[in-house]
Amino acid sequence: xxxxIIVWDLPLRMFHWLLxxxxxxxxxxGLIGGMAMSFHFLxxxxxxxxxxxxxxxxxxxxxxxxxxxxxAGPRRVVHHLQGGDEREVLGHNPLGSWSVMAxxxxxxxxxxxxxxxNDEIFNEGPLASYISDHQSTILTYYHTSIGxxxxxxxxxxxxxxxLYYLIEKNKNLVxxxxxxxxxxxxxxxxxxxxxxxxxxxxxxxxxxxLGAALGVWVSxxxxx
Numbered sequence: 001x002x003x004x005i006i007v008w009d010l011p012l013r014m015f016h017w018l019l020x021x022x023x024x025x026x027x028x029x030g031l032i033g034g035m036a037m038s039f040h041f042l043x044x045x046x047x048x049x050x051x052x053x054x055x056x057x058x059x060x061x062x063x064x065x066x067x068x069x070x071x072a073g074p075r076r077v078v079h080h081l082q083g084g085d086e087r088e089v090l091g092h093n094p095l096g097s098w099s100v101m102a103x104x105x106x107x108x109x110x111x112x113x114x115x116x117x118n119d120e121i122f123n124e125g126p127l128a129s130y131i132s133d134h135q136s137t138i139l140t141y142y143h144t145s146i147g148x149x150x151x152x153x154x155x156x157x158x159x160x161x162x163l164y165y166l167i168e169k170n171k172n173l174v175x176x177x178x179x180x181x182x183x184x185x186x187x188x189x190x191x192x193x194x195x196x197x198x199x200x201x202x203x204x205x206x207x208x209x210l211g212a213a214l215g216v217w218v219s220x221x222x223x224x
Contacts, residue, residue, distance in 0.1 A: 007090050008180040009062035009196040011204030015054055016177055022046040023107070023155075037123050045215035048111050052211030054104060057204065062194030064091030071097050090182060090192070096161065103154050110151060113143040115218060126222025 008016075022043045029040035058067040072094030079094070092100055116131055117140040118124035128136045165171040176182045180196065 003184055004181050005090070005184050006062075006180050006193045006196050007064050007182045008177055009065060009194045009204075010180065010201055011053075011057060011208075012061060012065045012194075013177055013180055015050055015057070019047065019050050019054075019107075022050065023151075041123075041219070044111060044114050045219050047107060048115075048218065049208065049211035049215040051104065051108055051111060052214055053204070053208045055108075056207050061204070062196060062200070063192050064194050067101075071101060090184065099154065099158060099161070103151075103158065106147060106151050106154060110143060110147045113139040113147060116140075117143045124222070126219055129222065 026040055026043040026047060029036040029038075029043065057065055060066075063069055070092045076094040077098070115125040115127040116136055118128040118133075118136045119140065124136075131139075162173050165173050180194075
């Protein structure tokens with residue numbers, strides 16, 4: 001027997017898809033360059049706001065959104081790789097938890113380095129003038145030649161994992177991130193749903209507002 005349970009709260013689901021859109025826009029506009037860089041900067045500020053939300057939500061969000069509830073230690077990762085009981089996993093599995101943390105960290109570094117980057121021609125991050133040219137050059141190199149390839153690799157692993165679960169294990173990981181609900185085996189050991197009340201959602205909206213305000217403030221620091 002199975003029962004339905006809310007695993008991904010609405011704020012987390014909205015964050016996920018808005019981040020996907022923002023990252024895609026940022027990558028495409030960055031590759032195009034020229035006039036498209038205005039979209040690159042805008043999407044970068046959006047990613048900044050979303051990351052501020054996610055880092056905070058990782059401490060006060062729904063049960064399965066909290067870092068303490070899904071970031072696994074080495075033993076759990078090894079147990080999972082050795083074929084551990086899938087019923088123990090409702091949110092991110094142990095290996096997936098580290099993939100999520102890696103993505104968040106790399107995206108954070110990508111945004112921060114982009115704020116200080118300078119192509120020495122037309123475009124520079126809003127904080128580039130606050131550091132030396134040498135420091136800006138180093139961060140620009142990281143942004144374009146180190147962070148970006150790492151981000152590509154993590155995105156590729158993320159998509160590969162989704163396809164693997166769909167093809168090999170007949171588990172659709174995308175749909176729960178759309179409606180938030182997972183079908184849980186009735187024998188699952190103490191399944192716990194995520195808090196997804198309207199009070200919780202308004203709190204999330206306020207946190208996102210803080211992130212957006214930070215993004216607007218940072219963007220104006222480099223204005224003439």
